[in-house]
Amino acid sequence: MSCSSDNAIKHIVIVGGGAAGWLTAGIIAAQHNSHLDSGIKVSLIESSAIPTIGVGEGTWPTMRDTLNAIGIKESEFIACCDASFKQGSKFIGWARDLTKETTNDADKSHQASIKGTHTYYHPFVAPHGFGQTDLVQHWLRQNRDTSATNLDSETNSNTSNESSFAHALGSQAHLCDYNKAPKQIQTPPYAAVANYGYHLDAGKFSALLKQHCCNKLGVNHIDDVVTGVSAGEDESIEAVLTEQHGQIAGDLFIDCSGQHALLIGKHYQIPLREQSHVLFNDSAIAVQVPYPSDSHPISSQTNATAHDNGWIWDIGLPTRRGVGCVYASQYCDKTTALNALKEYIAKTAPDIDFSTLEPRHIAFTPGYREKFWHKNCVAVGMAAGFIEPLEASALALIELSAKMIAKELPSVKSIMPITANRFNDRFEYRWQRIIEFLKLHYVLSERTSDYWQANRERSSIPARLQELLTLWEHQEPSYNDFPQVEEIFPAASYQYVLYGMGFKSNLRHWQRQFDNPLLSEKLVQENKQLIDRYLGGLPTNRELINALVQQYLRQNDKEHELNKQQAI
DSSP: OOOOGBBBOEEEEEEHHHHHHHHHHHHHHHHTTTTTTTOOEEEEEEEETTTOOOOOOBOOOOOHHHHHHTOOOOOHHHHHHTTTOOOEEEESSSSSSSOOOOOOOSSTTTSSSSTOBBBEESSOOTTTBTTTTTTTHHHHHHHHSSSSSSSSSSBSSSSSTTHHHHHHHSSSSHHHHTHHHHHHTTSOOOOSSSSSEOOOOHHHHOOOOOOOHHHHEEEOEEEEEEEEEEOTTTSSSSEEEEEEEEEOOOOOEEEGGGOOOOIIITTTTOOOOTTTOOOOOEEEEEEEOOOSTTTOOSSEEEEEEEEEEEEEEEESSSSEEEEEEEETTTTHHHHHHHHHHHHHHHHHHHTTTTTSOEEEHHHHHHHEEEEEEEEEEEEEEGEEEOOGGGGGGGHHHHHHHHHHHHHHSSSSOOOOOOOOHHHHHHHHHHHHHHHHHHHHHHTTOOOOOOHHHTTTTGGOHHHHHHHHHHTTTTTTOOGOOOOOOOOOOHHHHHHHHHHTTTTTOOOSSSSSSTTHHHHHHHHHHHHHHHHHHHHHHHHHHHHHEEEEHHHOOOOOOHHHEEEEEEEO
């Protein structure tokens, strides 16, 4: 059956910029040759007068493939976005209340501000040999008579604790202990020795994406304010109305307008499915903290430190740290949260006068849309929803959304309802899995404040997570628990959190073929060799970043000189 050209998808209009808008524009434009006359036309409307929130400073390893696919060089990204390498997350004080004994040595990559505090890692690399044998059972047996299965199993130390789950079965926690980079300078761009994502300056990231999309990918940028919507008889959007450019027509409209949700929320009235009954955090205070010197170590992970009413993020960029206090307003007011942030910075950056910093207060409603794609409108980024910054899912969801739109973009309008249903089903599943995984971080805690006790109440724990926790008392998380091809968090991630927090899975009374103690011990010994090799051969985060920035500057100078010669 032939289709008329009037039914074809020719023009995509994105409402809103920031990381959500420009990343979506870049992914779609690169996939569909928007720089060619034969490609899909992509227009992005944003107002330079409307600021973006821009707090998404952590990515997943998927960002490497994304940047490579849209044509941004890694050295350019590192240099232009004040970016650093992220190899996972370190959780400090989540298992129990902090001890009162403190140390004055507060300048070791912000990893040792509180002496004796329980910590654990969720690295990006799965345990060495994961899937070849039951490493969890082997680890449990090896540590049956030690403290490895209680809350003291991982201590806050810059020396490796071989009995801890992440340290015993993988190398990446050791790399993070010593601020090591995930690869060497001669490693090809976007390739890795140890799997990695990034920390970045969200504002600079948006600026780089905008420049690249407009100059290289053929995206049409319109600086204007969207004032309304023109809809057709079937309620599909025909055009958006703007202050200066009048009507801008399109075939598919992507809502990247953040919390304003101009299209999906304001126009279509698709409600937000609130999740405050599961994840309580709804507020944050963010500050930028300078380093004491240009040579200060850069952490290789996000540090997440628990406090009585939430947690504090701490990420290291080349020029500064990004620090923020996440909290639940139901349990904590702004003053209390600000004091928690001040106390943390006083311990981790004692030379900083907090009054010189500029705190940003951010409020959000945890939840996601009942539908993400409705008619010819699809929401991406905060317009689709937001939970909290734990485990940095915000930018990852933008990537996943844009990639699915680009990959399954309907060629004609008549099949858009089918694509929309597939999209909604996929992202309903993904949001639910993210919520369950984030909740897992809270339900295993033994902290005693009202906030943490409420997080353990059964009524706040999703039914599927309750069932899995019961299952995991008798067997470790496995791929059978997460059957989707593209799972948000794999079984290895759940193992890191469970056993990092001191969860106890009972030892089996019989041995399966999959339980191979000899192979397990061989893998543990191989891991020790990898640790020695990596620690001896990998540069620090700062050393690799400095080398890549210099590489980019040299290349830039060559290109400028070549352009000058061609002009002559």
